[in-house]
Amino acid sequence: MAYYRGQESHVHPSQNLPLVLVLEPPPVFKFHGDQLLKKFQFLKAWESPLPLDQFLTIHAHSVQALLSPGTHPVTLETLRLLPSLGLIVTTSVGLNHIDLPECRRRGISIANAGNLYSEDVADLAVGLLIDVLRKISVADRYVKRQLWPSEGEFPLGIKLRGRQVGIVGLGSIGFEVAKRLDAFGCSILYNSRRKKPSIHYPYYSNICELASNCDVLIICCALTDKTHHMINKEVLLAMGKKGVIVNVGRGAIIDEQEMVGCLMRGEIAGAGLDVFEKEPDVPKELFDLDNVVLSPHRAVHSQETLMALCDLVVGNFEAFFSNKPLLTPVVDE
Numbered sequence: 001m002a003y004y005r006g007q008e009s010h011v012h013p014s015q016n017l018p019l020v021l022v023l024e025p026p027p028v029f030k031f032h033g034d035q036l037l038k039k040f041q042f043l044k045a046w047e048s049p050l051p052l053d054q055f056l057t058i059h060a061h062s063v064q065a066l067l068s069p070g071t072h073p074v075t076l077e078t079l080r081l082l083p084s085l086g087l088i089v090t091t092s093v094g095l096n097h098i099d100l101p102e103c104r105r106r107g108i109s110i111a112n113a114g115n116l117y118s119e120d121v122a123d124l125a126v127g128l129l130i131d132v133l134r135k136i137s138v139a140d141r142y143v144k145r146q147l148w149p150s151e152g153e154f155p156l157g158i159k160l161r162g163r164q165v166g167i168v169g170l171g172s173i174g175f176e177v178a179k180r181l182d183a184f185g186c187s188i189l190y191n192s193r194r195k196k197p198s199i200h201y202p203y204y205s206n207i208c209e210l211a212s213n214c215d216v217l218i219i220c221c222a223l224t225d226k227t228h229h230m231i232n233k234e235v236l237l238a239m240g241k242k243g244v245i246v247n248v249g250r251g252a253i254i255d256e257q258e259m260v261g262c263l264m265r266g267e268i269a270g271a272g273l274d275v276f277e278k279e280p281d282v283p284k285e286l287f288d289l290d291n292v293v294l295s296p297h298r299a300v301h302s303q304e305t306l307m308a309l310c311d312l313v314v315g316n317f318e319a320f321f322s323n324k325p326l327l328t329p330v331v332d333e
Contacts (some may be wrong), residue, residue: 005330009155016240017039017040017041018039018040018041018064018065018244018317018321019040019041019042019043019062019063019064019065020040020041020042020043020063020065020066020067020317021042021043021045021048021056021059021063021065021066021067021082022043022044022045022046022066022067023045023052023066023067023068023069023070023072023074023078024045024046024071024072025044025046025097025159026067026068026069026070026091027091027301027306028091028306028309028313031303031306031307031310032306032307032309032310035310035314036310036313036314037286039314039317039318040317042067042332043059043063049181049324051076052068053077053081054259056078056081056082060081060082060084061083061084062084062322063082063084063319064084064085064086064087065085065086065087065088065089065320065321066082066085066087066088066089066315067089067090067091067263067313067317068088068089068090068091068092068097069090069091069092069097070090070091070092070094071097071307072097072098072235073098074097074098074099075099076099076102077230079099079102079103079106079108083094085106085108085111086107086108086109086320087108087110087111087316087317087320087326088103088109088110089110089111089112089313089316090110090111090112090113091112091113091220091309091313091315092112092113092114092300093112093114093116093117093173093300093332094112094222094223094250095110095112095188095222095330096224096239096250097225098110098221109190109319109320109326109329110329110330111316111326111327111328111329111330112328112330113300113312113328114312114327114328115172116305116308116309116312116328117173117177117300117305117307118172118173118301119176119300120299120300120301120302120305121173121176121300122173122176122177122179122180122222123180123220124219124248124274124295124298124299125173125177125246125248125272125274126180126181126184127274128246128248128272128273128274128293128295129160129165129216129218129244129246129272129294131159131231131272131293132175132244132246132270132271132292132293133157133158133159133160133163133244133270133271134157134158135154135155135157135162135290136169137293138290139154142154142306150282152191160184160185160186161184161185161186162186162187163181163186163187163215163216164183164186164187164189164213164214164215164216165186165187165188165189165214165215165216165217165218166189166191166204166210166211166213166216166217166218167188167189167190167191167201167218167220167240168190168192168207168210168217168218168219168220168221168230168231168249168253169191169192169219169220169221169222169249170190170192170193170196170201170220171192171220171221171222173248174190174192174218174220177220178190178201178219184242186216188201188202189202189203189210189213189214190202190203190204190210191203191204191205191206191207191210192221200225206231207231207235208235208238209232209238209242211235211236211238211239212238212239212240214239215239215241215243215244216243216244216245216246217231217235217243217244217246218245218246218247219245219246219247219248219249219253219254220246220248220249221249221253222249222250223249223250223252223253227249227253228252228253228255229252229253229255230253230254230256231245231253231254231255231259233255233258233261233262236258236259236262236267236268237262237267237268239268240268241266241267241268241269242269243268244268244269244270244271244272245259245268245270245271245272246271246272246273247271247272247273247274247275248274248275248299249275249280250275251273251275251276251277251278252277254277256276256277256283257283258273260283260285260286263286263289263291263292264285264289269291270291270292270293271286271291271292271293272292272293272295273286273292273294273295274295274296274297274298274299275299276297279297280296280297282294312327312328315327316328
């Protein structure tokens with residue numbers, strides 16, 4: 001949608017393309033926007049000079065579907081301004097940015113990314129763990145800064161095989177992490193909302209007890225009211241001075257301030273982090289720690305997966321506008 005001289009252009013029904021509201025551009029727009037534009041008209045709220053509430057009020061009765069990148073909150077106030085909204089497609093797996101009770105009340109369907117990202121996220125989780133244990137990023141800097149000739153032998157890393165790894169959240173991502181670490185000869189333990197009868201790994205209902213029996217904790221669960229700051233100081237200290245934490249879930253699952261303190265004081269051995277509490281702001285104390293590996297929330301983003309995501313987004317919208325079942329509906333438990 002184009003805008004000229006501070007005035008927004010109008011949607012032209014003659015285009016005969018379904019109308020989809022986008023509050024801010026998701027990555028799939030950047031890489032596959034042309035493909036999406038062949039299928040739908042997009043109301044790009046971020047391009048409008050109007051305040052969001054005014055923009056939504058103008059289009060209130062024409063918007064039936066919304067594309068959410070998973071970073072812009074879909075709040076009660078937003079939903080109230082969209083009385084005709086019937087579907088939210090989010091490009092994330094997590095739903096903590098959407099007011100789910102209000103969506104249920106209004107009968108708004110939600111489709112997410114399903115299991116699309118599971119393998120990519122699991123790959124990065126294991127990659128972060130190997131990097132922390134074997135000091136790959138630190139070694140890279142050591143060589144590039146030409147410290148090898150002057151400083152001599154590089155410090156020893158830690159073997160991955162034989163680690164006791166606790167996975168927090170044994171859903172599709174957690175299970176893919178477990179499969180990979182099984183192949184590395186690690187022992188897997190897990191915590192989940194409930195014990196999974198078909199899984200042979202030892203189950204711990206108490207997160208602190210899990211941590212005390214692990215060398216490594218890998219966070220794969222969703223962010224909810226119950227999991228917010230679930231990994232607190234008590235859990236971190238339970239891992240002990242040799243403990244490593246990896247987070248590919250959401251930043252706020254860990255009490256970030258407490259984690260930084262534990263790392264600074266040497267109360268845990270290291271961390272591999274793809275997510276943070278206040279993205280893109282990352283605690284500066286982490287920058288100088290060689291036992292910490294940082295990634296800018298990119299676990300789900302590979303070239304192949306973004307292409308598949310585009311197809312999934314298109315498929316969900318086409319199903320909605322054709323009154324067919326969604327491909328990846330979010331179902332309340």
